[in-house]
Amino acid sequence: MSTASPSPAAPYRIPSSLALAARQFPRHRLALVGFVCLLAICLAAALAPWVAPYDPVQIKLGSKLKPPSWEHWLGTDHFGRDVFSRLIWGGRTSLSVGALVVAFAFTIGVPLGLASGYFGGRVDNLLMRLVDAFLTFPPLLLAVALVGLLGPDIQNVMLAIGLVQAPILARVVRGSTLAVREDVYVTAARALGARPTRIVLSHILRNVMSPIVVQLTVVFAAAVIAEASLSFLGFGTQPPQPSWGRDMSEARRFLADAPWMFMAPTGIIMLCVLSINFLGDGLRDALDPRAWRTRRRLADGEG
C-alpha cells in the first residue's frame, strides 16, 4: 500500500492476498534470516557432490580425530573422515526426513483435526480415540516397532516418525478448530448458505494456520532428532552413510578428545531448527493480516 494516487484512467488492480502476504514477509527480519539460512543449508545439501570438499565415507585412518584446520574445516572423525563433508552429505538425509515428515504430518494430521473439530459428535469421538490410541505408545517405541516390522529403511523411518507426529498435530488442529468454530463469522457464513467444506477450508483453516505452522516447526525438529535416535539404535541410516543425528550420537564417545565432532552436527541441527522457527514466525505473521505492520487505514468513511 504505497501512496494511493487517484488516477481514473488506470483501473485499480486488487492485489491478491497471497501477494500481500509475500510483500509482508520480508518485513519480518528474523524470518528473513531464517529463510536465508535454511535456503543455504538446503542448497549445500542438494549440491553436496560439488560443494563437499571430501568424500564423506572415505576412511583415512592416518588423519583421524584431527581438530579443525585449513584442510579439514571442522576437523575429522574417528575414521579420519572430513566432518564438514559429512555434514553437507548428512543434510540430505536429515532434511529430507524432516521435510517429508512435516508433509506427511500435515496431510494426515490437518484434515483429521479439522474434521474432528468441526463436525464434532461421533466423528470426533471416533477420530480422537484413534489418536489417543496412537499417543498412548511411547513415540520412539512405536517407531522402533514399525521399523522393525517394515525393515530398517529410511523411507520406513520417515513413515514411522510421521505416524507418531500426525496424531499430535491432529490434536492441536482440533483444539484450535473447536475455538474458531464458535466464532460469529462461522455462523454468519452458515447463515449465508456456505457449505461445510467451504467453511472448513476457507474460513477455519486460514484461522488455525498459526498453531499449525508453529506445531510443524516442532515436528521438523522432532523428526530430525527421532531420525538420529533411530539411526543410533541401528534402524534408519546405516553406518557409513552420514546423517546429522547419527553423527551426533556417534560423536558422544569422543566428546572429550574431539568435541568438534559433536559440536558440528549439533550446531547445524540447532541452526536448522532455529531457522525454521523464525521462518514459522514470519509465515504466521504474513498469513495473518491483523499482524501486518505499517498499513494505512482504509476506513475513512465514518467514525
Next chain:
Amino acid sequence: MPLLSVRNLTTRFATDRGVVRAVSGVSFDLEEGEVLGLVGESGSGKSVTALSIMRLVPEPPGRVTADAIEFDGLDLMRLSEAEAREIRGARMAMVFQDPMRSLNPVLTIGRQTTEVLRRHQKLDGKAARRRAIELLEMVGIPMAERRLGAYPHQFSGGMRQRVMIAMALSCNPRLLIADEATTALDVTIQAQIIDLVKRLQRDRGTAVIWISHDLGVVAGLCDRVNVMYAGTVVESGPIRRLFHRPGHGYTVGLMGSTPRVDGAAAHRLTPIEGLPPNLIDPITLCPFLPRCRVAVAACHERPPAPRQFAAGHWAACFADLVR
C-alpha cells in the same frame, strides 16, 4: 398468504442442569414486505427464535419443534440441512449483532462478499466482483472497488455492518433477519444503518424481522412488534397502537424503563425490579407475574390467555390496561 408463518415454535436446549426452554410456543405471521420488531430483554428468546427460523440452531444440544414454519411456500421444518443451505443466503438472510466479529478477519472483504454470489447465483469471479462492487456502493461504501482488497480490521464497525448488510442482500432475499444489528454501534452510525435498512427495505420490498431491545429503534423502523418475555410472545400489535396503549404488564414496564426525548421533566425511568424466570423450571402462571406491578387476582390462579384488543393487537395479560 403470509410470507412467513410460524406456529407453536418451541426450542429447547439440553444442559447439565436440565432442559432450557429458550422459546416456548411462539406463533406469528409476517407479510410480504412487512417489518416486524421483536423486542424483549436478554434471554427472552428473540435470537433463538431467529436462529430457529434460519435452521441454525445446533442440534444437539438444541432441539427445535414446531407445528409449522412456512416460508415462501416451503415447510422449513421438513427441509434437510442441504436444502436449508440452498435457502439461506438466497431467500432468507441474517445480519448479526457484532460486526467486529461477523466478518472473517483473515479473508479480504472482496473474497467474503463474492463468496455468497458465487455460491447462490453461480457467478464467475469477474461477474461476482462487479456485482460485489455494486452492492458495496449500494450500502454506501465509497471507493468500493479499492476496498475489495481490504481486510475487515481496516474497516470501522459501521462499515463492517454495511458490508454484512450488502452480503445479506446480495441475492435479493425475501426475508432479512437483523439480530441486534445496530446494538454494537454508536448512535450516529446506528441511525445511518437504520436509514439504510429502511431505504433498502422500501426499494426491494424485503420483509424484515428486526430484533432489538431498544424500543426507540423499533418504533422508528417497524410496522408491527412482538414483545417477547421468557421465551413467549406476550404482546403483539401494530407499532403505534402498542406504544400508545400497551396491553401487557411487561410492555408497560419496558416502556417505563426506556428513556424518552419528549416530556423529559415528567418522565423518570423506572427499572423493572427482579430477574427474568429460570427457563429450566416449568412455568405455569404468567412468566412475568413475580415482577409485575399491575397484577390482579386472576394472575395468581391460572395462566393468561391472549386477549384481543383491536385488529392485530393482543396481549396475554389479565390486567385491564387497554380501555
